[in-house]
Amino acid sequence: MKKLLVLALVLILPFMAFAQGGGETADDDTFRIALIIENTIDDKGWCQSMHDGITQAIAEMPDMKIEYSYNEKMLPVDAGSIARQYVAEGYDLIIAHGAQYKNLILEIAEEYPDVSFAFGTSSEIGPANVFTYMPESEETGYINGIIAGTVTRDDIVGLVGPVDSGDAARYNRGYVLGVQSVNPDAKILVAHTGSFSDYVKSSEVATSQLGNGADVLTGSSQQAIGALRATAESPTAMWVGQDLAQLTTAEGQAKCIAASAYNYAAVVKELVAKITAGTLGGECIPMNFANGGFVFDYNPALKAEWVTPELEAEVQTAIDSFIADPDGTLANWADVDYSTL
Amino acid sequence: MLDIITNMLSMCIPFSVALLLASIGEMFNQRAGVFNLGCEGVMAMGAFIGMLIPFMAGGGGAVSEWYNLLGFVAAAVLGALFGLFFGLVTVTFRAPQGIAGIGLQMFGVGTAGTLFRHFVGGTQSIPGIPDIDIPVLSRIPVIGDIFFSHNAAAYLAYLFIPVAWYILFRTPWGLKVRAAGTSPRAADSMGINVSRVRYEALMLGGALAGLAGAYLSIAQAKMFSDTLISGRGFIAVALVYFGHWHPAQIMGGALLFTLAQTFQTIVQSMGISFPYELAVMLPYILVIVVLSFTSRNQITAPTSLGKPFNREIRT
CATH class of the missing domain: 3.40.50.2300 (Response regulator)
Structure with a gap:
């Protein structure tokens, strides 16, 4: 012992x-x-x-x-x-x-x-x-929705979400409102992977949406990288991002028109x-944008081709309205019902 | 509507390949009497090494297709080595197969993630391998999109199914594998080296699991992260039961699971009023339901599955 x-x-x-x-x-x-x-x-x-x-x-x-x-x-x-x-x-x-x-x-x-x-x-x-x-994040979703709703050629846009809760739910519904604000006729395909980190599933969901005609996609959380990678396989589809880090990837540089991010x-x-x-x-x-909690930027490599002065002005107007009235501009975000899209 | 259905079906073949390869590999393991829950870990290692080679060669940019092929070969070799290691633990040392499998799963996923952080860093993508439109056939309406517009690895994986069937049911080695899993004592008395056969089956199963992982990182997602496999190794194990340890039925199970997966995506995207949580669960519920309703007399599980063999002890 x-x-x-x-x-x-x-x-x-x-x-x-x-x-x-x-x-x-x-x-x-x-x-x-x-x-x-x-x-x-x-x-x-x-x-x-x-x-x-x-x-x-x-x-x-x-x-x-x-x-x-x-x-x-x-x-x-x-x-x-x-x-x-x-x-x-x-x-x-x-x-x-x-x-x-x-x-x-x-x-x-x-x-x-x-x-x-x-x-x-x-x-x-x-x-x-x-x-x-x-x-x-309904604010950042709205901005990306404005861009997606404007640049879509076939009036079909996609959204690859992780789960329908928290800031992801806010982003997704803001995106829907943004698309509808500039393109009420656009079809918005919304699907969730059920995971924040299943890159394969998000790429499968994105491939499905691309196959069903979506030509601009977005997604939030880290799983969105899989969807962005799948979008990069399409010769024509584009992406709007929910994280500025996406702009640093090869596919982001080629496909991501703009991205917003949490600051x-x-x-x-x-x-x-x-x-x-x-x-x-x-x-x-x-x-929010008012307290500097969000940052937004365009992809310099794609801005000239995809962002018209009118679109840029529209985006800036939205950001200005968020800054002026952070509580009121998108107060109805929770009312978005995906089954009506 | 036809376009939607065509799109859904066209995704089934490429998206089912990883599950298919891993399940066929697990089938060989189990046919030899060894239950390998570590499939997930072997897939993670295969996905890592498979992506690492083309990534290192091209720095994330375009590389010769030979590097992708080398990635697949390396994944198969690494998977076989993992199978060999698992054999050492479960066949030679006769460790409990379930616990050893969970250990292998944790070891594989953890090691792949750690090595990835060391050699690559954050989440990175590669160009991967492209889809190939088979001349003439790919232009056939509907059929062309569903069957003839996929990557080369997907075609090869499906061509391997009859090969796997032939190996298992028409070769002397396949007979030895089945004997080792069904009645190792009888096999031993006939002069079959049961341990050696189990080692060989585990190495083949490991190689296929490694290839399955590499398929995800090179051909499907075209990227790696340490959450890339996300439970697909366990689904592969379930599909072996689902497919009654038979290559053709396992293929059917993999296709059915993938069809359910793509169907739920379509259901969500079409805005059909249905809770997405239930939609996401649909493929898993399907597997459980089918397993539950499988008639007992149809089950042809290897009778010595999970039982270590010791020729010195008569049971």
């Missing part, structure tokens, strides 16, 4: 020598942000947009000493241990990027009332140390400002 204890101690000692309590070594001047994501920081979609937002926010706050750490591929069942590890290491803000982390965050937040947590997308108002954020930098800066001012949570931070 003694030998076993000695052996165990010998094995554990090296780890103890290198172990350090994060909280004890924490520099009080440093603001620590941790990110927990279910995919990767370079997925050209949901997770990358938050990672990019955090790094951009850090770059835009040069006066603050900010330490940033992330953990990829964290399923909700696994994320609890890493979140507690971040708490132990003295992190000030722990962002679990996805509504699937809601229960986990609410549970841990109760255990650690002095640490600030955030999760989204959600429009719920959380406890005093939990922030939520909600992209009002999480605005959210992160607001979170940091609120926490340093003493507010640890209890608020939902909306993301």
Whole structure:
């Protein structure tokens, strides 16, 4: 028994020598942000947009000493241990990027009332140390819908959604409203893959829609990359994107007329400002064009060919209206019924 | 309406190939008496290596078709090696096949994702292989779109079905495989090296699973991400039961599953008032229903499926 204890101690000692309590070594001047994501920081979609937002926010706050750490591929069942590890290491803000982390965050937040947590997308108002954020992505969908409804030649456009909930549902319905605003006769094909990350299924759905005549497609979340790849196989079909990272891909450069994206930098800066001012949570931070939560850009390689001055003006008018009245312009987005399309 | 139906049917052949290849591979495994739940992991590795070769050769741009072929070959070889490894664990060490299969699945998916991040980085695409319109035949209305306008790998995969049938039912090796899965004790008494046959079947099954993964990354999605397989390996295992361990019936199952998949997409896209969640579930429900209503006397499962063979122990 003694030998076993000695052996165990010998094995554990090296780890103890290198172990350090994060909280004890924490520099009080440093603001620590941790990110927990279910995919990767370079997925050209949901997770990358938050990672990019955090790094951009850090770059835009040069006066603050900010330490940033992330953990990829964290399923909700696994994320609890890493979140507690971040708490132990003295992190000030722990962002679990996805509504699937809601229960986990609410549970841990109760255990650690002095640490600030955030999760989204959600429009719920959380406890005093939990922030939520909600992209009002019907705005970006509407912009892309205007473009799709205008440039379609056969008056058939497609939409490859992941699931019909959260910001994806808002984006999809905004897209429908955008198409209908400029082309009421257009047929809009809407289908969901049931997954945020099944690239093959999204490419199959896109192929199906292309085969049924759609000549402009869109999609949201990381699964949309599969649909974009399928669109690139078509000699004539085009794409409007929900993430600027799509413009950086080969098929995006060839097919994506324009893309909008979430600018999480605005959210992160607001979170940091609120926490340093003493507010640890209890608020939902909306993301929209008015507060800089969205960015939009055309593909420079395709703009001259596909975007007329009239279309560009139409898009700008819509963005201006969102900025002027973020709550009212698309208040009816939830009324869109796909079965009537 | 005819256009919609034609479009739906024309997607069945190319979209069913990955399931078909993986199922046929799993059929060889199970016919030899080994139940390999690790198919998903082998497919992930095949998809990774299959995409990596043309990607490295062309940096994501156009490459010679030889690199795509090399990708398929590498996926088959890697799959066979995974089959060999699985054989070591389950045939030589006689580990429980179900648990070992789950381990292989996790190992394959995890390794593929890790290596992909190291060698490639974020989600990337490749030009892949194009569709080929077979002269004259592809111009036949309706039939041409459904049968004669697909990529070369899809044609080869379907041509392999009669070959698989011939191997299984008309060659001495096929007889040994069936004997090893049905009555390994009797096979052993007839001088058949059961372990060796099981190893060979696992390597063939692994090679086909690797090819199935490579088909997804080179011919269908033309990209790789570590979620690319998304459960298709498990569906392939279910299709073996669905198809009663027979190549032709497995092909029917793969086509039926894919038809249900494309049908639900059409249902959604046409704006038919039907909850999309149910539509997405439709192919899986179909498999469960068909399996449930399969008459017991039609089931021809290898009787020693999942049972390790030890010639020193008489049971």
